[in-house]
Amino acid sequence: MSRTVLDIKRRRNNLKVCTSIQGEHIIVSPVENVPLTLEQRLAAYDPERHGGEQMSTTQRLGAERW
DSSP: OOHHHHHHHHHSTTOOEEEEEETTEEEEEEOOSOOOOHHHHHHHOOHHHHOSOSSOOSSOOSSOOO
16 A cells, blocks of 8 residues: 555544555545444454443332332
């Protein structure tokens, strides 16, 4: 990749790009709204950040009857 493309990539940390070659030109286009695969979702999952009880309390907070 050219230095310009690498500079842009460094400025936008999670920038996903699609590269193609047309003649003697390299075309770099941003890729947006690409759904993640299951493997990508699982790799991004952090149990410390995403897991656990969000509202831990000993009180009943609503109409719960256990």
